[in-house]
Amino acid sequence: MSDWLRGPRGALALAFGGDAVRYGELADAVAAAPLPGGDGLVACPVGTESARLITLVLACLERGRPVLVGGDAADAARIAPHLPEGTELAVLTSGSTDPTGTPRAVARTNASWLASAAALAEIAELGADDRIAVTGPLHVSMHLYAALHALWMGAAVGDELAGASAVHATPTRLARLLESDSMPAAAIVAGAAMGDSLRARATDRGIRVTEYYGAAELSFVAAGRRGPLTPFPGVEVELRPTAAGRELWARSPYLALGVVGGGMLRRDDDGFATVGDLAEPVGTEGFRIVGRGDAAITTAGTTVLAEDLEARIVALPGVVAAVVLAEPHELLGERIVAVVELDGTTDAAAVVAAARERLPAAELPRRWFVSAVPTTVSGKSARGLLRAALAAGTLGPALPSHPTASDRSNA
Template identity: 30%
Template sequence: MPFIERLIHWAGVRGRHPAVMVGGASLDYAGLLAAAQEPAAAPGGAASSLAIIDLPPGVDLAAAFCAAAHRRQVAMVLDAGWPAELRGQLAGRARAWAADNHIPQQPDAPGPFLLGLSSGTSGVPKAFTRTAASWRESFAASEEYFHLSPDTVTLAPGPLAASMNLYALGESLFSGGTFVGLPHFSPDAALAALAGHRATRLVLVPTVLELLARRALATGQAAPALSHIVCAGAALTPATLSLVRQWVPHALIQQYYGAAELGFVAASTIQPAPAHAGAQIHALALTHVGGHGDGGGPTPGTGTALPDAAAPNAVGRAFPGVQLAILDRQGVELPAGTRGSVCVKGALVCSGYAWGDDGLAFSTLGGGWHTVHDQGWLDAQGVLHLAGRASDMLLVSGANVYPHAVEAAMAAAAGDRLSDIIVAGIADPLRGRMLVAAFRPAGDGCARKGMPALLRAAVGALPASHRPSRYYELQELPLTGSGKISRQVLAQWIEEGDARARRSS
C-alpha cells in the first residue's frame, strides 16, 4: 500500500516521533502502527473490502485511514461537516459499487485503495478510484519537490476529507514527518497550532492563507519556524502574496495546479523575498521541474491562438514525472501558444469513476492522455497557462465565456488595489446566463468607490458577452467547505439578494 511500508519503517527506527497531532491528541509512529494493525470485523464476522470512514477530524480518523490501508481495504473518507443524509447516501453508493464490482475482501491483487470524492455538476460528489501505485509514485515525486524530511512538521488546516489534506497526511507519513490537523478551523486555532507545534510547512488554499496572514499581522503573531508554504486550488493574488511576505518574508512558496482525478499537473516556486524588496506575482520565477509532451515535437492542429493581452497567469511547468500537452477535440497535439484541453500522461492519474461520471470531467483519450477538460496553452518555454476550468464555462448570449480570462483582465488593471475578483453567471431569460463580477478591494473607501468604473474599463476591449453586466462588493468570500472560492455560492447569494454581495454602482 502507498505508505504502510514506510509507516512500518518509521515505527521501527523512530517509534516515539510524533506522527499525527490534532487538537490535544497525538499518536507517535509506534502508536499509529499499533492502531493500524488492530483487527476489525464487519457485521457477520467477515472482514469487509470497504472502509467507510465517517469520523470528525482527529487522530482517530488518521488511524482509521491507516488501518484501511494496512488491511488492503478500499477507503472512503467522508467529511463530518456534511449533512447526515448526504453521508448516508454516499455510504450506500459505496457499498453498492463494491458489491457490483465484486471488490474482494482483503485483495491480494493490486486494485483500488481509495474512493476519492470530487465535486460534480449535481449536489452529490462523484467518486473516483485510485490505486496505491498512483499515490506511491506521487509521494516519491512530491517528497523531493517539496523538500520533505523526517524533520518536516506539516500543518494542513483544512478538513481531512478534502483530497489535498488527505494526501498531505499520507505524504507526511511517507516521509517520516509530523502531520498537524485542526479539529475545527479558525484563523486563531491555525496560528496557535502553527506556533505550538513549531510547524515548518503549511499546506492550504490561498483564501485560507490570506486569512492566516491577515490575522497574524493584526495580532503580531510571527511564525519563525515556518519555512515552506504549499498552495493549491487557485492562484495567489498580488494582494495575498504581499500580506504573506509581510508575515513570513523568509518562507519558500510553492504553488501547484492539479485535479483530484489527475494528481499534480504543473507547479512553480516563489523564492523568499529579498530583505530590501517586496515580492510581486510578476517577479515570480517559474522553477523548471520537467518537460512536456511525449518527446516529439508539436503536431500541427486546429485551435485558437491567443494574443498575449488575453493570457491569464501562468501556473508552472510540468510536475516531475508528468508529461503535459495541449490537445484539440480530435486529440491532436497543438503548437505552443494555441489553446486547447490540458492533458497529461503519467502514473499519478486516477483509474476512473466509481459513480457520477457526467462526461464533463475526467476523460481518457487516445495515446494514453487524460484530461478533466480544463482549457489552457503552453508557451515556448513549456510553461502552462490556464484559460479556465471546463466546469466554469458559461454560455452567455450563445458565446462560451471562461470567467478566469475575464477575471485576469480586471485583475491586471486593478493590480494590488484589488484583493479578490470573482466572475459568475446568474440566470437570465434573454441571454441564458448574465455575467456578474464581485470584488473585494484591498484599499480604503476611495478605492471602493472607483472600483466598478475601473473594472468596466478593464473589460471594455473584450467582446460584449465577456463584459459583466453588474458589479457587487463582497462583504466576505463565497467559499466551499474546504475553503475554495465558489462561483456557484456567489451566484446563489446574488440571486437570493444576500447582503454578503452588495450591488455596487
Template identity: 30%
Template structure:
C-alpha cells in the same frame, strides 16, 4: 518503519490531540483487527483483497481521522471519504450506491446514522465510547499491500447532484509521493501544517506526504486564525488553498516557515507578495492538478523570482507529459487547446457518473476538460474549462447543478449561475435570476440540496435577459455587466 525506529516521535496533532508514531501504529493494528472481523458486503466496485474492508468516514477533521485515514494508507482496507458538508439526502444516496462495511461518523450526524442503520451498516460514532470499544480488538500484523489495491474512494463534483466517485490505487500515490518529495524539497524535518478539511484532496495528500517522510502533521478541527497561528509555531511547512493562505498572511511575520505548497486556484500576485512578506524565508510551490489527474504542473516562487512566469501554472511535474489538443489533434505551441496529461498519477476512471463529464481518456492520455495554452518557454497557462465548470477554493462546481436547484425554488422564473474571478478563491459562484422570491428563502432552499461550497456567494436580480443571436442568454454579457456594475443587475444582500 517510523514506529519501529522512532516510536516516540510525534506523528499527528489535530487541535492538541496528538499521537506518536508508536501509538499510531498500535491503533492502526487494532483497527485492522476489528475491520477484518466485520462481515464483508458484496458490491460491484471497488474490488478489494480478501481481508480488505471498505469503510466510510464522514467526521471531517475530528481527531479520529488520524487513525481512520492513515489506516487506509497502510492496511488492505479502503476508505470512502464522505464530505460532512453534504446534505443528509446526498449522504444517504452515497450509502445506497456504495454501501460500506462500516461507517465512522459524529453522533450529531443523526440523519446519516439513521440512513446507515436502515441499510444495516454498522455505525461507529467517533466522538463517543463507540470508537474505543471498536478499537479494543486484538492488534493484527499489518500486511504488505499490493500496489494495484484500492485504498481511497474519493468524490468529485459533477453535472448532477450526485457526485462522481473515483478509486485511487496505492501505486498512483506512491508515484506521487516519490515525485513531490523531490519537487517540494521535503525531508523528515518538513513538519507540516494543513489548515483545510481532510475531505479535501490537498489536505489529505499532505497528511500522507508528511507521514511518508516521518515528519509531524498538524491540523485543526475547524479553521480559526488563533488555532492556525498556534499550530504554525511547530512547523516548517504550510499546505493550503489560496483562500486559507490569505487568512494566514494576516499576522506577524513567521520566520520558521521555509516551504509553502498551494493549489486549488491560481495564486493572485497580491497574495504571493503578502506570503513573501509574512513568510520571508519560505519558497512557495504553486501546483496545478486535479483529483482525477494528480499533479500536472508546478511553479516555485522564490524571494524575488519564479521558476516560470507568475501568471502561468508552471512547467510539467516530474513524470508528467502534456499534450494540448483540439478536435483530436495536437495544437501548436501557443495555441489554446484541451489539456491532456500522460503519466502514472491519473485515475483509470469513475466508479459511476463519468458519462459526459470533464474527465476522459484517449489511450494513455487523460483530461478533466481544462483549456490551456503551452507557452513558448514550456510553461502552461490555464484559460478556462470545457462546459464552463467553475473551480472555487479548490472545489469543482458545475453551474447547471445550481441552476437546476434554483429552478425548483418557487417564484424564480429563470436563473443563470456563473463563475466570476475572485482574488483568493480562484472563482466565485454568482447567481442571477428573475423572480420575486426573497433572498433568505432562496438560500434556505438551496442549502437543503447543495453542500455549502456550491452555494452562490452573490445574488443578482434581473428583469430582462441579454440574448445571443440564437436566442440564448448571453452569459458573457452578464459577466461584463457584473464587472461594470451595470444597473440592469440589482445586487441583493441579506
C-alpha cells in the same frame, strides 16, 4: 510499519485538536484497528476525528481492504458495486461548481499516490524535520494526501499554524492566511490557479511558495515555484485545441482508476485523461492554467474564462477573493457578474474604478456585489452557491457600475 509511516517510533506524527500522537503509537493503532467483517468497502464518514481517520485509512491499505473516505455505510453500499477493479482508496467529493453538493467517488490505487511522494518532497523542499499544517478536513482529497505525504516524509502534521514550517492551502485560503501573523515560512498551494498578485504578496513576506496543478481524478500534473508551471515528474502533458481554448490532457502513473457518480474525467485510447481544464503555453516548456472550459462566459461574442478573470480581479488593491459568474442578458447573451470579498479597509467603489482602468472592456463585469466568498470544505470558492444566490436575488444590492457611453451602447 506502513509504507506511509516512515518516522522513528518516538517522533511526533500527528497533532490535531491539541492531541499529540507519535509514530510508534500510530503504527500500533493501525495494526490493532478493528475493521468490519468480510472484504467489502469500509466507510470512513465525514466528521471522523483526524487521527482516527488516518488510522482507519492506513489500516485498510495495510490489510488490502478498500476504503471510502468521506462517505458513510449507505454511501459505501451504493458505491461499492460500481468501483473499478483494483480500487484501494475512494474519496467522496463534491465539486465547487455544484450548488447541490452532489457527491462522486474518485477511485484509485494506493500506489498511484505513493508514486508521487518523493517528487513532491523534492520540489517543495520538505523533509522529516518539517512540521506540516493542513487547512481543511482530511476527508478532502487534497488535505488527506498532504497529511499522508507528511507521514511518508517522517514529518509531523497537524491543524495548527503556530509552530508549522509549511502549510498546504488553496489560493483563497492562502490570501486569508497572509493577513495573519502565524503564516509558516513555506506554502504548498493547489486547488485553483494562483494569481500573480497573490504570489507577489507571499514573496514579499518571504514565503517560499510551491504551486501545483492537479485534480482529484488526475492527482499531480504540473508544479512550479515562480509563475509558469512545468510537468510534474513522471507526467506527460498535451494541450489540445478546443473551441474554448487549449484543453490540458495528462498521462502519468498518478491517474485515478475512475469516477463513480459522474464528474468531468475523460480518457482517450492512449492513456491520457482530462477534467476539462484549459491552459496557455508559456515559453518552451511551461504553461499556466486559465480555468475550466465549462466556466467560460460568452458575452457580446467574446469568450471570457471565469477563473482567469477572477485572478485579474484579485490582483486589484483590497480584493481578498473573487468569483465571476454569468447571468442571461437579452442583448449580450451573458452578462459578467463579479462577487468580491474585500479586506475591510478598501472602498468598494474604488475597486470598481480600478477594474475599469485595468480590465479589458470585454472582461469588465457589468454588475458587482460585495460579499464574503463562501468556500467548499476543500477551500475552493463555492461557485455553485453564489450562482444559486445570484439567481435567487439574495446576494444583496449590486454596486453602481458607472457605465461609460461605450458600455451603454453595447448593453
